[in-house]
Amino acid sequence: MNLPSETDVADSISALCRALNENSRSAVGLDMSLTHSLGFDSLKLMQFFAGVEELYPDAALEDWFIEHSADGRDTLRSAVSYLVRFLPSQAAKG
Numbered sequence: 001m002n003l004p005s006e007t008d009v010a011d012s013i014s015a016l017c018r019a020l021n022e023n024s025r026s027a028v029g030l031d032m033s034l035t036h037s038l039g040f041d042s043l044k045l046m047q048f049f050a051g052v053e054e055l056y057p058d059a060a061l062e063d064w065f066i067e068h069s070a071d072g073r074d075t076l077r078s079a080v081s082y083l084v085r086f087l088p089s090q091a092a093k094g
Helices: 006-020 042-055 062-068 076-093
Strands: none
Touching: 006 042, 006 076, 042 062, 062 076
């Protein structure tokens, strides 16, 4: 099984955020915070988590978000790093 590269994960997470933030003309960058920069409310966050789980079944970002959201560390880059570390352990289980 080929694991997605960090670039692949970053591209897919960025595309997901662009789709969820379709009414905004702002570019989506990896150093943007979901809550501070992109302004995702609870509904958008739920859609984001569901989108991530659709892209990467069994991946869960809720614990990452709880740990990182209070001070704006909930960046796309941080989410990508978390997922990249998480995916190999999931692939080993499959």
